[in-house]
Amino acid sequence: MNEAKRLGGWLFLGRTHGMIFSVISPAILLMIWEGVCRAGLIIPTLLPAPTAVFFRLVDVLPDPEFLHHLGQTMIRLLSGFAIALVTGVSLGLGASGRGSLVLEPIIRVLAPIPKIALYPAFVLIFGFEHTSKIALVVADAVFPILLATLHGARAVEPKLLWSAWAAGASRRMSIFTVILPSALPAILTGCRIALLIACVTVFLAEMISSTDGLGHLMIRSARSFRIIDMFVPLILISGIGLFLNAILLAARKRLLAGFDH
Amino acid sequence: MSIKSVMSALVIPRAIWHNASAFLSLGVLLLLWEGLAHYINIDGFPLASEALLQVPVILREREALISIGASLWRMFLGGALALMIAVPVGLTMGRNQRTAQALSPVLTLIYPIPKAALMPIIMLWFGIGDLSKVLVIFVGVSLPLIYHSYHGAQSVDEKLLWSAMAMGMKPVERLFRVVLPSALPEVLLGCRVGLAMALIVMIASEMIARQSGAGELLFNALDMALYTDVYAIIIILAGIGFLLDWVFERIRSRLVHWAEIRQDAVVPRGRA
Amino acid sequence: MANSIILIENLTKCFVTTDGRRHLAIDAVNVAVAEGEFVSILGPSGCGKSTLLYMVGGFVTPSSGQILVQGKLVTGPGPDRGPVFQEFALFPWKTVIENVMYGPVQQGMSRRDAREHAERLLDLVQLKKFADFYPKELSGGMRQRVAIARTLAYQPAILLMDEPFGALDAHTRTVLQNELLNIWERDRKTVLFVTHGVDEAVFLSDRVVVMTRAPGRVKAVIDIDLPRPRRRVDLLMNRQYQEYVIKLERLIEDVHLEETGP
Numbered sequence: 001m002n003e004a005k006r007l008g009g010w011l012f013l014g015r016t017h018g019m020i021f022s023v024i025s026p027a028i029l030l031m032i033w034e035g036v037c038r039a040g041l042i043i044p045t046l047l048p049a050p051t052a053v054f055f056r057l058v059d060v061l062p063d064p065e066f067l068h069h070l071g072q073t074m075i076r077l078l079s080g081f082a083i084a085l086v087t088g089v090s091l092g093l094g095a096s097g098r099g100s101l102v103l104e105p106i107i108r109v110l111a112p113i114p115k116i117a118l119y120p121a122f123v124l125i126f127g128f129e130h131t132s133k134i135a136l137v138v139a140d141a142v143f144p145i146l147l148a149t150l151h152g153a154r155a156v157e158p159k160l161l162w163s164a165w166a167a168g169a170s171r172r173m174s175i176f177t178v179i180l181p182s183a184l185p186a187i188l189t190g191c192r193i194a195l196l197i198a199c200v201t202v203f204l205a206e207m208i209s210s211t212d213g214l215g216h217l218m219i220r221s222a223r224s225f226r227i228i229d230m231f232v233p234l235i236l237i238s239g240i241g242l243f244l245n246a247i248l249l250a251a252r253k254r255l256l257a258g259f260d261h
Numbered sequence: 262m263s264i265k266s267v268m269s270a271l272v273i274p275r276a277i278w279h280n281a282s283a284f285l286s287l288g289v290l291l292l293l294w295e296g297l298a299h300y301i302n303i304d305g306f307p308l309a310s311e312a313l314l315q316v317p318v319i320l321r322e323r324e325a326l327i328s329i330g331a332s333l334w335r336m337f338l339g340g341a342l343a344l345m346i347a348v349p350v351g352l353t354m355g356r357n358q359r360t361a362q363a364l365s366p367v368l369t370l371i372y373p374i375p376k377a378a379l380m381p382i383i384m385l386w387f388g389i390g391d392l393s394k395v396l397v398i399f400v401g402v403s404l405p406l407i408y409h410s411y412h413g414a415q416s417v418d419e420k421l422l423w424s425a426m427a428m429g430m431k432p433v434e435r436l437f438r439v440v441l442p443s444a445l446p447e448v449l450l451g452c453r454v455g456l457a458m459a460l461i462v463m464i465a466s467e468m469i470a471r472q473s474g475a476g477e478l479l480f481n482a483l484d485m486a487l488y489t490d491v492y493a494i495i496i497i498l499a500g501i502g503f504l505l506d507w508v509f510e511r512i513r514s515r516l517v518h519w520a521e522i523r524q525d526a527v528v529p530r531g532r533a
Numbered sequence: 534m535a536n537s538i539i540l541i542e543n544l545t546k547c548f549v550t551t552d553g554r555r556h557l558a559i560d561a562v563n564v565a566v567a568e569g570e571f572v573s574i575l576g577p578s579g580c581g582k583s584t585l586l587y588m589v590g591g592f593v594t595p596s597s598g599q600i601l602v603q604g605k606l607v608t609g610p611g612p613d614r615g616p617v618f619q620e621f622a623l624f625p626w627k628t629v630i631e632n633v634m635y636g637p638v639q640q641g642m643s644r645r646d647a648r649e650h651a652e653r654l655l656d657l658v659q660l661k662k663f664a665d666f667y668p669k670e671l672s673g674g675m676r677q678r679v680a681i682a683r684t685l686a687y688q689p690a691i692l693l694m695d696e697p698f699g700a701l702d703a704h705t706r707t708v709l710q711n712e713l714l715n716i717w718e719r720d721r722k723t724v725l726f727v728t729h730g731v732d733e734a735v736f737l738s739d740r741v742v743v744m745t746r747a748p749g750r751v752k753a754v755i756d757i758d759l760p761r762p763r764r765r766v767d768l769l770m771n772r773q774y775q776e777y778v779i780k781l782e783r784l785i786e787d788v789h790l791e792e793t794g795p
Binding site for chain 3: 157159160163165166169173177181184256257
């Protein structure tokens, strides 16, 4: 998929070489890691054994305080992603049509900016609470969705549109009944990339300045050099990323039943 | 007919319009900022004009320049290291099924980890010096590079490799003399993504670690409530991001052009 | 012709290529089609015959000249002219029946009525069993039947067919030609049919418009005076049919010769 390539590859995900192979090598890696720790080759304060991290995760997960932090992160992550999705798709559709003259150069200027650098400005404008973090997530996640929508909408087969117009669909209706569904495969690819970016972004924002959330937990543990507690939120956020990605992959399969993959 | 011909004569060449419209929209965005800041009117959101005027002031400060320079240097080191290691790994994965089967599940698991967030752990292992900062950037850049090299190598024409084998090229030689040139357009695309990634990881990790560099400069200004400075530094970083991307695109289009000529040249040589 | 349903007058289309050169695709074409008439436009590939059809459909704007459909100037697509494309152009995300329902629903028919209506049309093209399939699960011939049903569903006065059987294998093409004629015999819609197949044009049409290439001009208009309903097997033995085919083959050959020079 070309638009996926353009947006940068996050797509080791979902491209598996059969179940067995996809389990073997991570398992071997974990076993070596575990073995090294058990054999005492590395001081446990520098690298905890994977089993130790896992048990700590299981331990803290039911803890209400931990759940509160997890919840804060999820609120920021999901609401940021939702806003990015709506904005990205509508701006992408707009930029593919009449709005291209105005929107395209603006996108060209804004897209290569490292969004994380905007975070201090968001903090100054929106404060230290949810809003600044959500704003950063939106700023980071909106571009993959927007660009994917734009490319998907541009690539619509003109004869599909002609068929719709001839059948009596208005220009406006054909956006919803032809352009949007045509662009859906591209949009979903953009979404998968954006979702992972959102996970990363929210975590980083919480690490940089926050009083709660998984990222904050990690930085708090770092200050007191509790290495296991640094690994727990890091692994959890990565797991959330993988999980959400899997959900999107499943949704993709259902939504794109009519397309050739 | 006459109106159409006049119109087509008046059409501005695409390339000029392309650049002009970018500058135009930049101006519009700055104006928007100016107006919005006027309207909101809080200390934390200075006018665009104020922030812009502060840019040359900061760029004249020795300390700031050293910080930004050091950041860029580390970024360059991390990127170069990634190029040397990730590209061969990706290319090998693309040509060797076993390697791909072994590595891609591991890479899948590593992919969603926030790379800049590894900073505190890496600092614990390698200290607070430059090594840690370079390593984080290296990790961040490596993944997109591996991915794109992998895909580039996968789509290399088999016949090119057969003729290279017939010529008696050794596997490593084939990787660099046949696979790399054919996969170059895709590898360079990975480099572009990697470049953006490097900048993001650099800024984020410096913000997290608060140990010298452009990201720290930014948060120092924030801590000292020098709001105009904060925005000026953001403008500088955004400018760097834009400039790096622009320069890289120039280089890329040249290199890919070269690669296409090379690709043609490989075939007749192989047949001979 | 005063009572023409389609009136193409002095139509010209000029494209500007990416390097700024002008390419005259269609030059001063005049065609009139009477109501209920089956007219084919025959010409070598690249003669602009599809462009001509797209202009009648309102998908492409003419550079000069005009097209009147039922006395009204064509300014854009409309449900009075239903296209059928070589590429089928089915909506891949919709099932077969949803594709057929599209037009009626867009024109305000309730989904339930549209479904019943679509079922009848699927019956007509013998695809009732495949209503809930996706287009990708069907063969080329079946897809084109769906496309025809989708177009018939909104009851256009005119069918605009752009080499509709060009992407099909020879056998399927014959079957679909027969089916098209059967459907046409029932309600005698006006059909404008673009093709580069001489026998197809003769078999289907009342009249064949032969076009030249670069620029596309009308070279000749041949009336096909063969009895209907037509059956392929009968026609193959028909002397008149053979003469039409030979005549048209000669005209097409001339077009090629004129182009390459003596």
